[in-house]
Amino acid sequence: MDMNQYLSMFIDESREHLQAMNDNVLSLEASPEDVSIVNNIFRSAHTLKGMSATMGFEDLASLTHEMENVLDLVRNHQLKMDEFIFDCIFKSLDALESMVDDIIQGGAGKADVADIVASLKSIVSGDYLKSGGGSAAGAAGASGAGGRAELDEFQFSILQQSIEAGVPVLRLQVHVREDCVLKAARAYMVFQTLEANGEVIQAVPSVEEIEQERFENSFTVYYISHIDKEQLSGQIGAISEIERVDVQVLDLPLLQSLMQPLASAKDEIAAAAAPAAATKAQEAKPPAGSKPAEARKPGGSGGAPVATRTIRVDIDRLDTLMNLFSELLIDRVRLEQLAGEIRRSDLIETVEHMARVSSDLQNIVLKLRMVPIDTVFNRFPRMVRDVAKTLEKKVDLIITGADTELDRTVIDEIGDPLVHLLRNAVDHGLEPTKDRIKLGKPETGTIHLRAYHSGNHVFIEVEDDGRGINREAVLKKAMQNGIVSPEQADKMSDNDVYLLLFASGFSTAEKLSDISGRGVGLDVVKTKIESLGGSLQVESKLGSGSKFSVQLPLSLSIIAAMLIRLGDEKYAIPLSSIVETMTIRKEQIRQVHKSRMVDYRQGVIPYVPLAEMFDAPGTADSLSGEVQLVIVRKGEKLAALAVDEFIGQQEIVLKSLGKYLTQTFAISGATILGDGQVALIVDPSALIK
Template structure:
């Protein structure tokens, strides 16, 4: 069977499960006693293991199986989650993600995870890693405990209880194979074959699959239904060669009921070893475990509601759909122009209807391309958790507005800049625990990551409650690195000093680490956000904290623009960059220190001639007494562009100029107009620079 046809589905679903595992592990770390979260984690891990095994990725399936063993002990109340267990499970998730990425890149998903597997197996055996320090308390039950069956679930319990009511014998059987046995899996198989002849095995520990693969240490145990007595079964099993010892105990309804209550200790000698609780840490024996167990049982019911109303669509298909829509919009504009020229009522009516339908179609396609920023945000809690641990800081990441939607193209590109900003907030922003206490702050710092819509833009803010930006420290570092002179630094405002953080090679870190200090990061952030048509602003209050505000366009494909004419050439200026349009007289334009300025709303702003910059051959504006201007904005800076005429507003499809044309300063792309002419799109950010 060719599994390649299912590979893309496997990769998508694996990434979903890994993301779910990361998120729920974070939730469990915050609430270690919530067994309902453990149930969700176990189901995700189990599904991932099954998918990997089906696709033939054995390393991935094997590691997930080892994680399952640990999680099974936790959900059955035999193991208390501790820091080193969380760390080991997180390392396992990292390894799984690396394997899935290797598969995505065309590899076989193989990796050396022997050390992680050894750690997981040690946890199952009840051993504490040496790194935890000598004399550390045992994390799990004693090895003997690990060799007994996991506690029964509700279904298995009901099967056994019903068997007792119908007059069958329910036995708990423990089998020990001799240590000198060379083929213990074969001996175990012979025991199971014997058991199947006289009854039914309900549950074994380890699982039958593990026993067949010799993944057990000479001992296994099981719950068994038969008409034979405990003594008869003990005699029969001892008849199998190389069996060292057999313990067979008959169970009653009362004893069985204890097997689903982790907090109840075994009180009678005839009770099976499985419910023995003397070696379990006190934290698992709290009465609160029972309601949590009930909640865990109810959890699956919530997920089995209405069927999913979403489907996966290949990104390439969406891109093709977008390109077809772009061509349709260009033809729509041409039809509107022809209808206007011909003055035919029927044609005009048809074109107007087509315009409405295509506008609705455009709206739907744009929404198809919109994805919530949650797809980017959801990987940050884990990153912040690991980074805070390595920096020995306590930090809470508070996310809001994760449902805010952005164009897929923007979302794909914005992840790395946000990683840099979050690492910056953790390393430079939030102080160490001792510094925070000395400053009268809570020892746990907070970083707010929020997203929200505003007009045609999406704002993403990263705000910390740390020490803020020290103007003197920034300027001192900038002077030492030769970025500015001492005279320039003295004349700078606080905002201008903050902007120095984005200079190439700039860093205020005194020690280079693997987190920061090399002067690479914020300059990359600035460049990437600018390439997306956005900008980033810094707000900081010393002692209170810092906010990085990233402004991004909603979409990069279809935008509303103002079309202007200069001679025989036409240009498009994005409406999102325009403050207002107007007319000024030549006498109002003044020269200030050699630069042309014009008065605007009580202040003077630079005025730039587009015809002069783009060398338009058939237009000379010097002879005109007044000229049309378009005032554009980037952040808090304004500039006026002079044009010949306004054509009007229109929705335009952005086309890349291609790799044959060099990067032209002031131009971000082109668009095809209704008459077939190409209009260049003005890059407002370049003019502000």
């Protein structure tokens, strides 16, 4: 028996059941009396218990059994759901996910869940009501394996990316003197000092608890800064009634050890399974549950699922298929070129037929890699629920377009940026409930998460009906930080101003927050989206809300491009960035404030001589006095790229430049042409500032 095959099926099915339970518990939280939802959760738990026991993962089976006992009482009307029970169920799901992740990493799926099991047993016996269960205090006993760690997944991702980028990450333990009278005031002074030199990511206890003096004589801070360790210790130590500060510089292994063990938002793990195994597992799937009120999807049918017509395929196999097809595409272009030179009619007909067949094959191969964005979106309702509860806000997350498909490569990378945008919307976008009521707004804030196709791109939007972005506050902060000058500020459009929010370390927050990283995060969003060949736009109306729009390419593997010549070399420019091509005379290039510009439509746009910029060999001044231009776009901005010759449009295979050419300016990759030459692919967005 091939155990790897069954383990792969178990992992895949376990993750599906855990996601279904998360979704259904969120639905149940909105409709606590709906027994049909409880039945769905019970069936998923029962199936997961059976699968775990069969595979020998007894800890998993034991915990799901305790969950079953609670759910059985609820579905038989012997127990009513309350806040304590919901928190216990969610913590159980987090623990189960942690155990499945341990199995994925080669472990035995074991975890210390004694606290959670004790809480579940107390619910069944009714003892939790006697000890104050149903309150925040009662729920504290179910915090999970030996207590919670200091970092959640969101904070971990920020710190990890900072370390990888070479930015020092510090863990500070600040000790206040035992006879200190105003501990909160001293802590505030510490945070002021830290704010002046870097970015605070997390405080333990939370900032709110520190402000209310709900801590003993020390607190911990996770901090990003270039300041010298000794200098920082001296500055904090100089604050009155601070006894000492212990500063620890973190590397990745140390940071990993501090990661919260019960993280609830993990990346999807793809696993292979044979068709027979997938069919067998299909019989155990629970009926699809409805989306919760806090995270609902308009429309959609509630019909019964149809018989399965799918199989699971390892993503590595699809990558291999794509690589083989890429080589085939290169050979096809070469054959077309040779057929054009030889001019034999039978050869030309054969090559044309091969081109048609390979085009159909290309579409199929690309579609095989397309994955519904719902695989990313389905983690967000739970995350938004947890963040809103922490901030004591009421939030309605409305998801549309979850069936929109994206290339698997993009899907794997877009999750973290969307986490940042959604957390930012809940924390900074939406006003506190009391403020919304004063403003005459509904006390429940609304966040729309949308995805849709447009041309060769997918657009993802995060829109809230909150306070909006204060243009003047953003500009004031940007000028204070030296990001823009007063002269530049006067000429900036609203979108340009809003994009300043994505500058590294930029923050307009007036109050400390443990949710959105105190200004760290949006720069990570911008960097990640641009690395995927995408772009960002921001719209906002003060007092009404904000909308962040992410534009992404459908695929990162095969793109349509315009081939051009610069001197002796060939380059490719993605068609998705090109507005049009045109020819002008040299005398039409004008000097404006020491910059070369050309007339275009009703205005002027920058003139960018590519051959000069890339120092292309063999470049000579044109004798005709004419200049070939490619007009490219980045958002609302345009530029005219000067080239020596247009070669023509062609589908090209995008190849990475590897680990040694990561800092190449305005080049996003390379491709192999039909004649065997390598052509670099120009990144127009890097040329437009």
